[in-house]
Amino acid sequence: EPEVTQTPSHQVTQMGQEVILRCVPISNHLYFYWYRQILGQKVEFLVSFYNNEISEKSEIFDDQFSVERPDGSNFTLKIRSTKLEDSAMYFCASSRENTGELFFGEGSRLTVL
């Protein structure tokens, strides 16, 4: 069964460092998303991406964040200068249509020290 894969599963970084989280969405999906979940808290929307551009972003997704689809298969989330409060589980998701039927990866845990 096709699935969304994310790497790395866990990354530890120093505050101020750049981090890139990678995702391979399901191959025939057209809509891509990043969500994050701080431990014990809500699953928060960060950004959605369609047709090679951002279609929606939240207040969390400030200038420190960027997304890219550098080739036909990868979808990346970059955090330019990490802060302690960026520590969270980051989930990538994809969907064939924008109806909310999202397929999630297993997440990348980011720990900022």
Added chain:
Amino acid sequence: GEDVEQSLFLSVREGDSSVINCTYTDSSSTYLYWYKQEPGAGLQLLTYIFSNMDMKQDQRLTVLLNKKDKHLSLRIADTQTGDSAIYFCAEIGVKTSYDKVIFGPGTSLSVIP
């Protein structure tokens, strides 16, 4: 703003029915979803209901929607220990935009053998 609320914890005995409740604020919600998150995993879509439906049944799962009260529930019949997980209510609609799914905080279901 748009918001989705759930009770945070529910504990049931194996074999009993579980009922997980959710309220939402966006009256224009078009689709409402239940996602399940098992420990260490991403979110998995369990079921969904269109806003023009009152009820949807899928094997052991029954979804009830009261659009007037903006209340959604998920009933799991004959709850098993494998049903222990966090259950997220989610919605998408005109106000929230079809480009992002808004999740509730999740209800942690514990099934006692």
